Amino acid sequence: MAYTEDRDYWFEGQGLWQHVPPDYWNDWGWQLKNRITSVEQLEQYMTLTDAERRGCEHANHKLALAITPYFFNLIDRDDPDCPIRRQVIPREEEMFVAPEEMLDSLGEDAHSPVPGIVHRYPDRVLFLVTDRCAAYCRYCTRSRLVSNAQDYNFHPEYEQGLRYIESHPEVRDVLLSGGDPLLLGDRKLDHLLSRLRAIKHVEFIRIGSRIPVFLPQRITPELCEIFRRHGPIWMSIHVNHPRECTAALRDACERLAFAGVPLGNQSVLLRGVNDDAEVMRALVHRLLRMRVRPYYLYACDLITGSAHFRADVRKGIEIMQSLRGHTTGYAVPQFVIDAPGGGGKVPINPDYVEKVTDTEIVFRNFEGRVFSYPLVPGKSVPAEAQPAFRP
Numbered sequence: 001m002a003y004t005e006d007r008d009y010w011f012e013g014q015g016l017w018q019h020v021p022p023d024y025w026n027d028w029g030w031q032l033k034n035r036i037t038s039v040e041q042l043e044q045y046m047t048l049t050d051a052e053r054r055g056c057e058h059a060n061h062k063l064a065l066a067i068t069p070y071f072f073n074l075i076d077r078d079d080p081d082c083p084i085r086r087q088v089i090p091r092e093e094e095m096f097v098a099p100e101e102m103l104d105s106l107g108e109d110a111h112s113p114v115p116g117i118v119h120r121y122p123d124r125v126l127f128l129v130t131d132r133c134a135a136y137c138r139y140c141t142r143s144r145l146v147s148n149a150q151d152y153n154f155h156p157e158y159e160q161g162l163r164y165i166e167s168h169p170e171v172r173d174v175l176l177s178g179g180d181p182l183l184l185g186d187r188k189l190d191h192l193l194s195r196l197r198a199i200k201h202v203e204f205i206r207i208g209s210r211i212p213v214f215l216p217q218r219i220t221p222e223l224c225e226i227f228r229r230h231g232p233i234w235m236s237i238h239v240n241h242p243r244e245c246t247a248a249l250r251d252a253c254e255r256l257a258f259a260g261v262p263l264g265n266q267s268v269l270l271r272g273v274n275d276d277a278e279v280m281r282a283l284v285h286r287l288l289r290m291r292v293r294p295y296y297l298y299a300c301d302l303i304t305g306s307a308h309f310r311a312d313v314r315k316g317i318e319i320m321q322s323l324r325g326h327t328t329g330y331a332v333p334q335f336v337i338d339a340p341g342g343g344g345k346v347p348i349n350p351d352y353v354e355k356v357t358d359t360e361i362v363f364r365n366f367e368g369r370v371f372s373y374p375l376v377p378g379k380s381v382p383a384e385a386q387p388a389f390r391p
Contacts, residue, residue: 010247015073016045025069028217032134036067042089046077055090062094062305064147067135071214074243083241083273086309088135094305100340103144105302107342114164115157120344124173124204125165129156129192133180134214137238139268139309141301141338146179162195165202173204182211186222193230205230208266210238216252224259231260236295240267240274245286257291264295267333269319275311277322284323284331294333299348302340313337313348321350325366 014025024030036042039056042065048056059065067088075089076082104110111120118126131145131154145152156178165171174196181189196202211218227233235256239245253263265287267274274280284294297319300310316335323332336345354362354370362372 010245010250011074011243012247013073017069017073026217028215028220031068031070031215031217034069035135036069036072037065039065045072046075048089049080051092052080052089054092055094058092058095059090063090063136063138063140063143065090065136066133066147068214070217070248071135074246081272083270083279084243086272087137087139087240087270090138091308093308094138096307097304098307101302101304101306102340103304105340106141106338107340108142110342114160115155116161117164119164119168119171120342123170124175125168125171126175126177127161127165128154128178129158129161129176129181130179130183131156132178132183134183134211134218137210139270139300139303139306141303142179143303143305158192162199165196166199169201172201173206174202175206175208177208180209180211181207182209182215182218182223186226189223190226190230193226193233197230204234206234206236208236208238212237212249212252212256213239213244216246216248219252219255221255224255224261227256227261228259232262233260234262234264236264236266237292238266238268239283239287239292240270241279242282242286245283245290250290253290253292263290263292265292265333266296266298267294268298268300269311269313269316269335270300270309271311273309275315275319277319280319281323281327281331284327284333288328288331294331296345297333297335299335299337301338317348317350321366324350 014020014022017025036045039048039053042048042056056065071084071088074084076085079085108118108120108126111118113119116128118128120126128145131148131152133146136147140146145154148154165174176192184192193205196205237253239249256263267283269275274283280297287294297316299313299316300306320332320335335348337348338345352363352365354364356362356375359376360372360374362370364370
């Protein structure tokens with residue numbers, strides 16, 4: 001995969017929907033109503049591969065097909081390997097389940113004391129507030145739940161979830177997710193944030209959302225005012241490829257940032273999408289230019305039907321080595337594996353440590369040069385462990 005970063009290019013325009021009045025195009029309700037949700041609609045605009053057509057026929061049994069017109073414009077319809085296309089158009093490989101794959105790969109159900117609450121870490125909870133998204137990522141960790149294609153029958157229990165948080169003073173951090181919380185209407189979201197802010201021991205409210213990426217029209221002045229009023233509300237968006245960094249996304253991130261919303265990004269390492277050092281470097285640079293701090297790079301979870309998406313973890317380590325020391329530290333995310341079965345996020349780092357003794361730690365820098373650092377004050381460092389380079 002070759003990728004050349006174009007620092008000045010930001011996709012703009014309505015593409016296939018040039019005939020639509022801008023007032024409609026920029027209305028998030030119009031975008032939702034006009035999503036592409038069937039193989040027949042897809043074939044009006046593009047030629048599907050046989051693998052994609054068979055995937056679409058199976059989609060409603062695993063994870064619904066839905067793509068906003070805005071995001072569909074980013075697809076290269078002439079390239080079957082387009083990294084945007086791979087993320088949102090079903091493929092027949094989703095029907096194949098490898099032995100290591102699981103329906104609930106992160107063990108969330110086992111850590112759910114009440115419906116909609118996942119309490120895995122001591123001081124924080126995940127609050128699932130909807131099962132709907134603006135568009136559906138084909139590698140979705142919660143494909144068992146999201147879109148209800150698998151009859152999971154999830155219905156958010158807001159009051160029960162809020163009562164659980166109120167009754168657990170150790171919970172200082174609440175992450176709203178789903179589905180996508182920003183699909184909730186302004187009034188409902190305002191009420192939910194008000195209730196959480198009223199809980200004295202809740203110090204930190206976060207939202208995980210791909211709405212700014214799939215549906216930047218949702219980031220309205222009214223929504224930003226809600227965030228400003230209840231802030232700081234921290235938000236993690238989900239961008240996987242630099243082509244997703246459009247002018248519309250840049251402007252949405254700017255509106256959020258000016259409303260006092262700190263922004264981070266969570267990417268998933270995906271085969272054929274971003275498992276390439278140059279692609280990842282272009283992505284993190286564009287994110288910083290949009291006021292978004294790269295936060296996590298996840299290894300793809302072991303969700304059923306995900307084998308064709310899972311990139312080699314060693315490639316992820318190689319990408320991290322290509323970033324550390326070769327670009328600003330703000331641009332370097334933390335590479336993690338969310339441990340299968342519910343073990344939580346585990347950092348996976350390149351091995352920079354050569355050895356640790358009673359008196360020193362010996363390590364390599366990003367250039368491969370060896371240095372030592374004394375562990376005990378006043379103890380000399382053995383000659384053979386002296387740094388190969390001193391500034």
